[in-house]
Amino acid sequence: MIKAESSLEYLQKLFILPDTTDKFMEFGLAVLEMIYDFFKEKKGLHKKITLPELAQIFNQTSIPEGPYLIRDVLEEIREKVTVHSVMVASPYYIGHMTSAIPYYMILLEIIIAALNQNQVKIETAKASSFVERELVAWIHRIIFERDEQFYRKNIQNHRVALGNVTSDGTMSNLTALLVAREKALPPDKSFPGVRKAGVDKALSYYGYSRMVVLISQRGHYSIRKAAHLLGLGEENVISIPVDMSNRIDISALKRKIKNIKRDDLRKGKKTKVMALIGIAGTTETGNIDSLTELGDIARQEGAYFHVDAAWGGAALIVDEYRSLFRGIERADSVSVDVHKLLYCPMAMGIVVFRNEKDLGHLKQFSQYINRRDSVDTGRFTIEGSRPFACLKPWASLKILGRDGYRLLFKQANEATLTFKRVLEESENFEVLNHPELFILNYRLVPPFVLEKFHAWEEKIKARSNRNEITELTRKTRKTNRILNALNVQLQKSIRQEDTTFVSRTTLESTRYRPQRIAVLRAVLINPLINEDILKRIVSTQNRIGLRLMDHFEPHLREAIA
Numbered sequence: 163m164i165k166a167e168s169s170l171e172y173l174q175k176l177f178i179l180p181d182t183t184d185k186f187m188e189f190g191l192a193v194l195e196m197i198y199d200f201f202k203e204k205k206g207l208h209k210k211i212t213l214p215e216l217a218q219i220f221n222q223t224s225i226p227e228g229p230y231l232i233r234d235v236l237e238e239i240r241e242k243v244t245v246h247s248v249m250v251a252s253p254y255y256i257g258h259m260t261s262a263i264p265y266y267m268i269l270l271e272i273i274i275a276a277l278n279q280n281q282v283k284i285e286t287a288k289a290s291s292f293v294e295r296e297l298v299a300w301i302h303r304i305i306f307e308r309d310e311q312f313y314r315k316n317i318q319n320h321r322v323a324l325g326n327v328t329s330d331g332t333m334s335n336l337t338a339l340l341v342a343r344e345k346a347l348p349p350d351k352s353f354p355g356v357r358k359a360g361v362d363k364a365l366s367y368y369g370y371s372r373m374v375v376l377i378s379q380r381g382h383y384s385i386r387k388a389a390h391l392l393g394l395g396e397e398n399v400i401s402i403p404v405d406m407s408n409r410i411d412i413s414a415l416k417r418k419i420k421n422i423k424r425d426d427l428r429k430g431k432k433t434k435v436m437a438l439i440g441i442a443g444t445t446e447t448g449n450i451d452s453l454t455e456l457g458d459i460a461r462q463e464g465a466y467f468h469v470d471a472a473w474g475g476a477a478l479i480v481d482e483y484r485s486l487f488r489g490i491e492r493a494d495s496v497s498v499d500v501h502k503l504l505y506c507p508m509a510m511g512i513v514v515f516r517n518e519k520d521l522g523h524l525k526q527f528s529q530y531i532n533r534r535d536s537v538d539t540g541r542f543t544i545e546g547s548r549p550f551a552c553l554k555p556w557a558s559l560k561i562l563g564r565d566g567y568r569l570l571f572k573q574a575n576e577a578t579l580t581f582k583r584v585l586e587e588s589e590n591f592e593v594l595n596h597p598e599l600f601i602l603n604y605r606l607v608p609p610f611v612l613e614k615f616h617a618w619e620e621k622i623k624a625r626s627n628r629n630e631i632t633e634l635t636r637k638t639r640k641t642n643r644i645l646n647a648l649n650v651q652l653q654k655s656i657r658q659e660d661t662t663f664v665s666r667t668t669l670e671s672t673r674y675r676p677q678r679i680a681v682l683r684a685v686l687i688n689p690l691i692n693e694d695i696l697k698r699i700v701s702t703q704n705r706i707g708l709r710l711m712d713h714f715e716p717h718l719r720e721a722i723a
């Protein structure tokens with residue numbers, strides 16, 4: 163690479179716009195062209211390169227001598243980075259929540275970088291602080307539906323915060339659980355509260371032996387991270403089984419709470435249920451917990467009620483989806499990610515609080531910013547410096563509007579149902595969840611196995627003799643173990659062939675419960691998906707599956723014999 167001038171004058175020029183727009187435009191256009199080429203690329207979901215090969219490309223062990231010309235470094239980025247990036251925008255890439263974004267988002271990112279506002283304090287983020295508060299109020303309103311007067315009073319009231327803009331769903335959940343912890347162990351008389359005294363002293367002051375968080379087995383692992391960071395301990399995140407629809411099993415939850423109390427009584431201990439968490443769009447299956455019932459239980463137990471709607475929450479901007487989320491307004495707080503269903507680029511979360519004063523528990527002050535009388539947003543956040551990321555959802559909610567998002571969700575729903583139909587018609591696949599928010603779980607099962615499963619199920623239901631039931635259950639389990647291996651292999655082979663992509667997980671909540679079943683997972687939110695593409699995806703996966711059957715078929719035949 164050609165070395166650039168190493169003078170302060172040259173470097174200073176990099177920090178301001180050039181005298182004329184020429185250079186800025188030249189590089190700007192080069193970058194836009196590079197991005198355009200990346201999207202035009204139709205071969206595979208990323209260039210075929212192995213991970214060890216990538217490690218070879220990026221193996222320079224010390225900071226390069228520079229400065230180099232911008233042009234050359236941009237070229238290097240094109241050659242080494244963009245071509246080896248994953249084509250998450252491809253409609254054949256339906257494996258993760260990361261999907262296509264509207265192109266104007268790229269332009270909004272340029273504005274965000276150019277303004278370089280730091281949302282932590284008003285001195286570095288003027289209008290952008292107000293934009294953020296406005297956006298937070300919009301999201302608060304679709305969830306809690308407080309009256310106009312409430313929003314008029316609080317939207318720009320710097321003494322309170324309706325919520326925080328965060329870096330992602332993980333940080334939103336952490337923020338919510340931190341508030342939950344402060345509320346569970348507050349200051350009292352001369353006791354200064356958990357924030358000052360720490361978890362040990364606070365638990366002992368209140369006579370608790372531990373604090374627990376209850377969430378279904380479908381809970382996102384960010385909740386465990388939060389328990390770790392908040393000093394509760396990961397083992398105090400208690401997993402509650404789900405029903406066949408992947409919703410928290412309310413009876414199992416009640417039983418668990420009862421057992422905890424009984425155990426406490428027996429051992430002379432006291433457990434505090436710090437928070438009950440509902441999920442509104444589980445990561446693996448997209449299903450939504452029964453939030454009304456969870457809200458009731460949380461209230462009965464005096465527990466904080468958080469709803470993790472990182473995946474699904476944004477659907478609430480469309481009225482048709484409200485009924486799925488019934489009860490969400492009872493939550494103390496709700497997390498929503500904008501890089502999921504709001505189609506914004508990575509990454510930004512929002513966490514909103516029903517009570518506008520709740521974030522006051524986190525207030526921090528310092529001498530040089532966030533002073534006591536300041537209007538800085540940073541007083542309420544765990545994070546310090548933050549970008550003006552909220553410009554993207556703020557602008558997008560105007561550019562697409564509720565009507566635009568309604569159409570996108572309608573299309574995503576149709577894509578999900580079409581994919582389900584195409585899979586079922588192909589006869590080699592079995593769909594294993596009831597999709598609510600655009601996520602489908604399925605697996606490859608040859609028809610001769612599926613027929614057996616159905617026949618065995620009927621026999622078991624008819625309660626034929628006990629020995630026979632034991633034998634059929636054993637055979638089902640054995641066959642499923644082989645199918646699990648087949649489907650794991652299928653997903654790996656799909657990834658290797660690199661023309662389509664789905665992810666995989668294991669679920670204990672399918673019709674084969676409690677056995678864990680390896681399933682393929684498709685997330686169908688890309689608006690460019692159509693029936694033809696879905697048919698091609700299924701036929702590709704079918705073809706790869708049939709190839710694998712050469713190896714697996716004899717084992718399956720033996721297992722069902």
Ligand SMILES: Cc1ncc(COP(=O)(O)O)c(C=O)c1O
Pocket residue numbers: 259329330331332333335382384441443444445470471472473499509511
């Ligand atoms: C339900 C749920 N909660 C939390 C998260 C974490 O979000 P993030 O990856 O933005 O930290 C996810 C991510 O997939 C999620 O699906």
